[in-house]
Amino acid sequence: MKELIEYILQFGNLNKQQIDLIKSKTTEKELRKNDYFIEAGKMFNQVVFILEGVLRICYYNNKGEEITKYFVDENRLVVNPYKGEPMPEYIQAITDCKLILFSQQDWDELSNTIVGWESITNKIFQKGLIEKMDRRSSLVSEDASTRYLTFLEKFPTLANRVPLSYIASYLGITQQSLSRIRKNIR
Amino acid sequence: MKELIEYILQFGNLNKQQIDLIKSKTTEKELRKNDYFIEAGKMFNQVVFILEGVLRICYYNNKGEEITKYFVDENRLVVNPYKGEPMPEYIQAITDCKLILFSQQDWDELSNTIVGWESITNKIFQKGLIEKMDRRSSLVSEDASTRYLTFLEKFPTLANRVPLSYIASYLGITQQSLSRIRKNIR
DNA sequence: GAAATCATTTACCATTTGGTAAAAAGTGAT
DNA sequence: ATCACTTTTTACCAAATGGTAAATGATTTC
Numbered sequence: 248m249k250e251l252i253e254y255i256l257q258f259g260n261l262n263k264q265q266i267d268l269i270k271s272k273t274t275e276k277e278l279r280k281n282d283y284f285i286e287a288g289k290m291f292n293q294v295v296f297i298l299e300g301v302l303r304i305c306y307y308n309n310k311g312e313e314i315t316k317y318f319v320d321e322n323r324l325v326v327n328p329y330k331g332e333p334m335p336e337y338i339q340a341i342t343d344c345k346l347i348l349f350s351q352q353d354w355d356e357l358s359n360t361i362v363g364w365e366s367i368t369n370k371i372f373q374k375g376l377i378e379k380m381d382r383r384s385s386l387v388s389e390d391a392s393t394r395y396l397t398f399l400e401k402f403p404t405l406a407n408r409v410p411l412s413y414i415a416s417y418l419g420i421t422q423q424s425l426s427r428i429r430k431n432i433r
Numbered sequence: 434m435k436e437l438i439e440y441i442l443q444f445g446n447l448n449k450q451q452i453d454l455i456k457s458k459t460t461e462k463e464l465r466k467n468d469y470f471i472e473a474g475k476m477f478n479q480v481v482f483i484l485e486g487v488l489r490i491c492y493y494n495n496k497g498e499e500i501t502k503y504f505v506d507e508n509r510l511v512v513n514p515y516k517g518e519p520m521p522e523y524i525q526a527i528t529d530c531k532l533i534l535f536s537q538q539d540w541d542e543l544s545n546t547i548v549g550w551e552s553i554t555n556k557i558f559q560k561g562l563i564e565k566m567d568r569r570s571s572l573v574s575e576d577a578s579t580r581y582l583t584f585l586e587k588f589p590t591l592a593n594r595v596p597l598s599y600i601a602s603y604l605g606i607t608q609q610s611l612s613r614i615r616k617n618i619r
Numbered sequence: 620g621a622a623a624t625c626a627t628t629t630a631c632c633a634t635t636t637g638g639t640a641a642a643a644a645g646t647g648a649t
Numbered sequence: 650a651t652c653a654c655t656t657t658t659t660a661c662c663a664a665a666t667g668g669t670a671a672a673t674g675a676t677t678t679c
Contacts, residue, residue: 314574328563369555376562377514380569387572387605388500390667391636411657419573424636426658576637577666597627610666612628 248273250322251296251347258374259367268360272353278340285338292351295325300344301405303413306336315417317379318405326372327351341409386419392428394418434459436508437482437533444560445553454546458539464526471524478537481511486530487591489599492522501603503565504591512558513537527595572605578614580604 251273252266261269278284278300285291287306295302297319304317316336319325329335330351358364385397395418399406406414411429415422437459438452447455464470464486471477473492481488483505490503502522505511515521516537544550571583581604585592592600601611 308574312574316570328559365555366551369551369559373514373555373558373562376559376566380562380566383566383569383573384502387569388494388498388602389605410655416574419575421637422657423638423659427636430658596625607667608627609629609668613666616628 248347250298254296254322254324255367255371258370259363261361265361269357272349272357274348276346276348278344278346280340280343282340283337284340284346285334285336287335287337288333291327291329291334291338293327294349294351294354296347297321297323297325298345298347300346301341301409302344303339303341303409304336305339305413305416313416315413317383318402318409318413318417320402320404324371324375326375328372328376341413386417391418391420391424392431394420395425395428396432434533436484440482440508440510441553441557444556445549447547451547455543458535458543460534462532462534464530464532466526466529468526469523470526470532471520473521473523474519477513477515477520477524479513480535480537480540482533483507483509483511484531484533486532487527487595488530489525489527489595490522491525491599491602499602501599503569504588504595504599504603506588506590510557510561512561514558514562527599572603577604577606577610578617580606581611581614582618 248270252269255261255269275298284295284302299321301321302319302325303315304319305313305315308314318341325338327334354368358368382401385401386394389397395414398414398418411425412422415425418425420428434456438455441447441455461484470481470488485507487504487506488511489501490505491499491501494500504527511524513520540554544554568587571587572580575583581600584600584604597611597615598608601608604611606614
């Protein structure tokens, strides 16, 4: 819980009362490895903070291949970018996870009590999007080896606890190619 | 100017007085084809609305190749995602352009007078980012032909007025490859 | 309108990546 | 330890893409 509060305080100041109010809205949830947290087509009306573990966002492309779009690990918030619409993607636990949950409603209604809450949540959301964009941008216009090396830099804690097939589809290559690349790098 | 106001009104309601205030903060600017609007490393403290023409955002990768990261065409706002930091990328006019400009300060200070302005600008910014992400996401995990076809769908007005070399680098392929792909599609 | 310049296509071959399949390595349960 | 199962690596060949260079086409300038 400390981690969550520290995370939020990066984006604005809060007093003890406000922090307690935020805490009072949380629930905890655990996921087992391979559990789906959200299925595509369903509503995702929660805000999620990852205490432990790794989630991935994935979907099926028009050839029916499962594509990993993004990874999210400890001390990050997962916010629904398509508020009010069904999720177009799956959210799956790659490892066992411990999560802190807010209902989207509670999360939004905190702005009725906490002055500046909307500004904080907008900053959080925007920073997340910009970071995601930055990480995905390097996946275009670089060859596969460079993409893998960049992945290792940008997700330093992930390489050893995520199946290679997920990393391969994140990088836009087959797992055979990724295996070859890993061999050449050694 | 009508186009700008219509654009903003998509994100929230404004009365005539507020609209006039917004209008009073604008200046116009024209660019010739190939002019750089912003150079990498310099500050970009403006908000730009494109009345006519096409801009591109580009940079040089670690191999010194010029990479087109994104295109922006008519009736879109260009907002600096790295407020307070120097721009890491160039913004260049691909065609002759007519722009409407706000200084970042004027743009931000409108929230002192217009209730809900911050909410409107956050929505604008977030929608832009989500759209950009959506467009760029399909560039990973699809083969080059599919990427080109997707580009034609997502930027239907651009194919005929943008040099192919820019499109190629946006798609992450050489212009020779793009030329081959275009030949096969015909 | 001709020359010069820039953009696009084509050609050739080298390199990278994909597709299919099998082998090897790792994991978990009994 | 063995078996069943999953993940990762390897191998082989086909297909796609890159790199270099030249030919064609389009645009600008004088």
